[in-house]
Amino acid sequence: MNESETTRSAMTGPLTAPDRVEFIGGGLTHFDRTRDAYSRPAPGLSVTELRSFGLGNRVFNTRWVEAPASVSGFDGLGPLFIRDSCSGCHLRDGRGRPPHEGESDDLASFVVKVSARSKRARRRLAAEIGPQLHTAAISGVAAEGILSLEYVEVSGTYADGSLYSLRAPVLKLRGANAKLPRDLELSLRVAPAVFGLGLIEAVAASAILEHADPDDLDGDGVSGRPNWVSSLVHEGQQVGRFGWKAGAATLTDQAAMAALDDIGLTSSLLPRSNCAPSQDSCREMFQSGQADLSDRLLDSLVGYLRLLGVPARTAVGNIDSLERGYEQFTRMGCALCHRPAMVTDDTHPLPLLRDQTFFPYSDFLLHDMGPGLAGVSIEGIATQREWRTPPLWGIGLLEQVNGHTLLLHDGRARSIEEAILWHGGEGKSAREAFRKSSTAQRSALVEFVQSL
Amino acid sequence: MQTEIFRFNDAPIDAPATSARAEGPESRINAWPVNEAAIDYVRGRPGSGLVNSPEPATEQLILDRNQSTDESDVTTGWHAIEFLLWGQDENLLGPGQRPAKDFEPGDLSRENRRAFLRIVSRILVRDLDYLADVWRRDSPGSYAQQLLAMDPLEVIGRALQGATSLVSIELAGERLAVALDSGSQEDEHSCFSDTTHLDLLHDVLGVSNFLEGRYEGERTGAGLLELIAWKSPSLGKRLATALATAQLEAANLHVPFDQILQLSSDRPERRQAERTVTAMHELALALKASAESLGLHIVVPGV
Numbered sequence: 226m227n228e229s230e231t232t233r234s235a236m237t238g239p240l241t242a243p244d245r246v247e248f249i250g251g252g253l254t255h256f257d258r259t260r261d262a263y264s265r266p267a268p269g270l271s272v273t274e275l276r277s278f279g280l281g282n283r284v285f286n287t288r289w290v291e292a293p294a295s296v297s298g299f300d301g302l303g304p305l306f307i308r309d310s311c312s313g314c315h316l317r318d319g320r321g322r323p324p325h326e327g328e329s330d331d332l333a334s335f336v337v338k339v340s341a342r343s344k345r346a347r348r349r350l351a352a353e354i355g356p357q358l359h360t361a362a363i364s365g366v367a368a369e370g371i372l373s374l375e376y377v378e379v380s381g382t383y384a385d386g387s388l389y390s391l392r393a394p395v396l397k398l399r400g401a402n403a404k405l406p407r408d409l410e411l412s413l414r415v416a417p418a419v420f421g422l423g424l425i426e427a428v429a430a431s432a433i434l435e436h437a438d439p440d441d442l443d444g445d446g447v448s449g450r451p452n453w454v455s456s457l458v459h460e461g462q463q464v465g466r467f468g469w470k471a472g473a474a475t476l477t478d479q480a481a482m483a484a485l486d487d488i489g490l491t492s493s494l495l496p497r498s499n500c501a502p503s504q505d506s507c508r509e510m511f512q513s514g515q516a517d518l519s520d521r522l523l524d525s526l527v528g529y530l531r532l533l534g535v536p537a538r539t540a541v542g543n544i545d546s547l548e549r550g551y552e553q554f555t556r557m558g559c560a561l562c563h564r565p566a567m568v569t570d571d572t573h574p575l576p577l578l579r580d581q582t583f584f585p586y587s588d589f590l591l592h593d594m595g596p597g598l599a600g601v602s603i604e605g606i607a608t609q610r611e612w613r614t615p616p617l618w619g620i621g622l623l624e625q626v627n628g629h630t631l632l633l634h635d636g637r638a639r640s641i642e643e644a645i646l647w648h649g650g651e652g653k654s655a656r657e658a659f660r661k662s663s664t665a666q667r668s669a670l671v672e673f674v675q676s677l
Numbered sequence: 678m679q680t681e682i683f684r685f686n687d688a689p690i691d692a693p694a695t696s697a698r699a700e701g702p703e704s705r706i707n708a709w710p711v712n713e714a715a716i717d718y719v720r721g722r723p724g725s726g727l728v729n730s731p732e733p734a735t736e737q738l739i740l741d742r743n744q745s746t747d748e749s750d751v752t753t754g755w756h757a758i759e760f761l762l763w764g765q766d767e768n769l770l771g772p773g774q775r776p777a778k779d780f781e782p783g784d785l786s787r788e789n790r791r792a793f794l795r796i797v798s799r800i801l802v803r804d805l806d807y808l809a810d811v812w813r814r815d816s817p818g819s820y821a822q823q824l825l826a827m828d829p830l831e832v833i834g835r836a837l838q839g840a841t842s843l844v845s846i847e848l849a850g851e852r853l854a855v856a857l858d859s860g861s862q863e864d865e866h867s868c869f870s871d872t873t874h875l876d877l878l879h880d881v882l883g884v885s886n887f888l889e890g891r892y893e894g895e896r897t898g899a900g901l902l903e904l905i906a907w908k909s910p911s912l913g914k915r916l917a918t919a920l921a922t923a924q925l926e927a928a929n930l931h932v933p934f935d936q937i938l939q940l941s942s943d944r945p946e947r948r949q950a951e952r953t954v955t956a957m958h959e960l961a962l963a964l965k966a967s968a969e970s971l972g973l974h975i976v977v978p979g980v
Contacts, residue, residue, distance in 0.1 A: 257693075259692075259700055259701075260693075260700060260704065265978075267978065268977070269978070270978040270979050271979065272958055272980075275846075275979030276850065276854050276858070278978075279850045279851055279854055279858070280854075280855060280859060282855075283855050283858075283859050283864060286749055288712050288749060298859070298860065298861065299859075299861060308747075310747060310749070312749070313746065316746065316748065332746045534978075
């Protein structure tokens, strides 16, 4: 059986009843539904894997300090950073959020990407700030600025006459130590949840490419194309899988990049500083030499991400109503991008990740989501309007784990409904189908998504 | 620590939230490791933590901040209290040496520290009272009564799931192996008071209570060991040996635990600590085999 047949049989075989299946993480599914639901190891780990997982978990939770510290091995924060730990943004391995009103930047669980419309301004920004705003720095180095965030409420109407309101973020930069161009562009990205990533990494590139339809040859209004990115560990262009714009091809890439960009940790893969070219004090404070994140720690961190388990679907109450919800999910066209099932490669080196049918509800492709959601892109070939379909699994436990229900790349959507109503571009027809549905249909759909 | 085996099996200590009740109080009672700088001053950061913030410590503030922005920003429970009492452990020979004058009445920080300790102790006592209450067998609708009404095999299955998880994930893994692998004192369970070895001993004692049907030395009824030995004498023997070995190795851990972390891997203290990890793992395997002999399927990573 070739890969496409494997995928198709998984889509139509007995496991598909996606409205019923509980094991949405395949063999990585566990049944912890407490606030640690995103943090549990896959149930089938061997004792050696569990030991390495434990160290990786420790690395993920490490509060890095400025070098040199009395405890060696866990120092090297900065010069520039956003938070001092992975778990600061990915709290309990979950999803970050935009700042609450009046909340200080040192509690950020998001990054802000920085760009400008004109090429000249972009070049200057790249020299003075770099691609991402660092809201914190070690002593002796200035942070790059403070974010200010406001929202504008935009009201709309469902076809049945009932009202809704969406909030559009307005981002500004204060106290920047660089001259800011008039055509500055800022885009907030909350930290995505990190469980189940091993499965996503273990899908064969061909199985992702199979769903790509960049010219919409099948005429369903949804195109979808892979992001092609370079990798620190593989030669040549790779299919991007991780991050809001699928900017990272492997978990090693993702972990090493985030460690450097967001915490300021060097590694053997990225031995440079995270200072922009004209940030002199930052460059002076940077200590080259030994990697902050040793190969051993980076490997255990990646192993940890690879083997974090996936929480089973939240208590599936009323099967009939979930069936109705799933009907709506397919009828409205949600499943064209939020594809229920995926299958991992059957040659993956880790037996746990081999040939697993799982239900991420994503095709891991880029889709044009319209101008309303557009945001700075510096990742691979993704345009401003293109976003990777985010997986929906675990969404029902978000409030339990992270204490909020904020969705989309910048957390502007306060609920599943709002996230749907923000869909534009290729998602427009699904949004319109939702908007035109009855209250009962809409709530069946939301209940279904909430059950994932 | 003797009751810690009741975690990981949907019992009141850590059962998930439902529409009828909040999640169990475990993360409020026992969260760890602690970034102590979220609570009070640490070396090099005299103004750090809630204690030194201008805001007066209140129960609401302390609860709101508990692990709210980083898992290690713990503000409540045993280990917060441990840090408040002992302070940072910068003493290789023993525990932390927080001066008593930190708690004398006086400036804003000291008043705040006194209030903080009072409040977190009160929260802890309240959570423990709640647990004691739901475990009362004479209290109508209590968890104890629910257990008594259940199929006994289901109850044994829950207890085995909890005990195996505790021994494997927590004891062998997070409390021993992680500290040995990171070499960092921050990964020591009770790193401020240097009582880590006692935590381990009492956790294993909890398993022994369950297997032997004892509490505080008194026989309270039949233990699981007898049931397993009746099902399979060889398995009963394996379980008893695994328990005894785990207890012995735990008792032999070098004290204080943080000294072990400084030693190279060929030193006897460190090799003994590795044997303790292995003993915990063997105990977890024997517990799982025991569950299987009763037709109970338990799932615990690494076991």
